[in-house]
Amino acid sequence: MNYWLMKSEPFKYSWEQLLKDKKTSWDGVRNFQAANNLRAMEKGDRAFFYHSNEGKEIVGIVEIVKTAYLDPSDETGKFVMVDVKPVEAVKNSVTLAQIKSQKSLQNMALLKQSRLSVSPVTKAEWAYICKLAA
């Protein structure tokens, strides 16, 4: 099982919206690196749902329910999307400031490549953040 972090601007697509929808297609990715991460996802993988811009915090956990397939909103036919469903909200949202202040989280892709909207999370990072969120 692999772990990921997926960013969304809350006013574009929020955690609350996902809870209402029960499931969503993660479309609109137009970055090759992010798309490669989407392709690497397997059914059952977990991902943190992160609110960028507004909030800047991890608010929930999602599960990949469908692996990468062509994003119909992409006219070039190069980019893919996956389907995700909410697993649970985190008890305490983990803010970017918190992540930055943790020594063991300094190497997170989230910090190193702040513009990458879909990034991998190591097992250790996942466990650490889950502890912060509990």
Next chain:
DNA sequence: GCCAACGTTGGC
């Protein structure tokens, strides 16, 4: 195939 110009993302 290099690199300048440009566009976008996202933190502050």
Next chain:
DNA sequence: GCCAACGTTGGC
């Protein structure tokens, strides 16, 4: 709203 970082595009 600004600006830094960085990915992408297009001319050469």
